[in-house]
Amino acid sequence: MKEHVEVTIYDIAEKLNLATSTISRALKDHHSISKKTIEKVKKTAKEMGYRPNNLAASLRSKKTKTIGVLLPTITQPFLSSLISGIEIASQKAGYNVIIMQSHDSYEEEVNLTQSLYNNRVSGVICSLAMQTQNTDHFQVFMDNNTPLVFVDRVPKHFSTFRVVIDNFAAGYKATNHLISQGCKRIAHLTVGSEFSIYHERKMGYLAALKDAGLTFEDELLVRLKEVTYEEAEKAANKLLDLKNPPDGVFTPGDILGVSVIQCAKKRGVKVPNALAVIGFNNDPISNIIDPNLSTITHPAEKMGKASAEIILKSLKSSKKDEVKEITFLNTEVLVRESSLR
Known part of the structure; x- marks a missing residue:
């Protein structure tokens, strides 16, 4: 040969x-x-x-025309759409995208952050691992003027770009929708630390109950170990076993809402008549489940595009000390059969 x-x-x-x-x-x-x-x-x-020879050129310029993307996983529909948005904007500008998964592990996230730095990426887009509370490992990018954007799951105290939705407002909207349908005992599934997006959705839930004059009861708030179908099923059984079970459930993810609906159906609890359910993200599964799951829209692809565009704009800018912007994207209640009474 x-x-x-x-x-x-x-x-x-x-x-x-x-x-x-x-x-x-x-x-x-x-x-x-x-x-x-x-x-x-x-x-x-x-x-x-x-x-x-792009490699040789990148070694000379110390830039690879590559954007590093660090996510908890790529299997969730929301994160897949986020990646799609990042790739559309990046490829249009002639940049490649390298994707890494932390699998919600803080330790793995620290290692992958170093790997991205060693690979001389031009910019970094990250959605934090569930375990992450200390974000010191990202400082290396700031020290070397590498644009850094946090998206969706963002740190509270780190001065850089953020692309997020208003999770508090979204949680409020979801709960308020159930209240508008006549629900009086609304349960909520939550997960993660006080720094997480799920905490903000929970705070929105609590505020909506308070504004409607509904009493919050501890037994209606169930903390999950992780965002999985199985964890939500356990929570749903726990709630339906209560002496006075809920008549509505707000779950901060669609897979959790689907799990609650299927658990209720197995137990002969009619959805939405006896139990109204609303999820979050507008994943494809929300349209497949019977009854269709009401949900909160989460503009994943737009968030991905916005994140990449911030990186690209920052790479062209000579101002390295500019005020870091926070980009808020809007959410809406998408009403379907699971909550419509």
């Missing part, structure tokens, strides 16, 4: 009897090179099978 020989700009220069500097500039459409020469160089390069 014949060994493939990599074509270089020196080979093109020799064939066209031009200086290597001319070839290099022509391939970059430099204004000092005539249009005719640029066309001739590019045509010859293509015929000879020339490929630009």
Whole structure:
């Protein structure tokens, strides 16, 4: 088998009897090179099978034209849509995207942060792991003027860009919708620390109850170990076993809402007549479950695009000490059969 020989700009220069500097500039459409020469160089390069050495170029410039994305997982529909938005904006600007998963582990997130730094990424987009409370490991990007954007799950005290929804307002809207349908005993499933988006959704839930004059009861607030179908099923059984069970449930994720509906159906509890349910995210599964799950829209793809656009804008800006912006995107209640009485 014949060994493939990599074509270089020196080979093109020799064939066209031009200086290597001319070839290099022509391939970059430099204004000092005539249009005719640029066309001739590019045509010859293509015929000879020339490929630009992006690695060598990145080592010279210390930039890789790569945006690092660090997420808890890529399996959730919300995060898949987020990635899609990041890739659309990045690829349009000629940037590649490298995706890493922390699997909600703080230790893994610390290791992957270092890996992204070592790979000389041009910018970083991160949604924090569930376990993360200390964010010191991200300081290395700030110290080296590498643009950093936190999206969805963001730290409270870290001066950098954020792209988020108003989770408090979203939790309030979801709970208020159940109240508008006549629910008086509304349960809520929560998870994570006081720094998490789930805590903010819980605070919205509590505020809506208070504003409606409904008494909050401890037994109606169930803390999950993690955001899983199984954990929500245990919580639903616990709630339905109460002497005075709830007539409404707000879950901060659609998979949790689906679990509550299926648990209720197994136990002969009619949804929404006896138990109204609303989820969060508008995942595809919310439209498949019977009855369809009411939910809160979560503009994942827009959040991804906004995050990438902030990185790209920051890379072009010469102001490194500019005020870091917070981008809020709106959410809406999407009413379906599971909560409509």
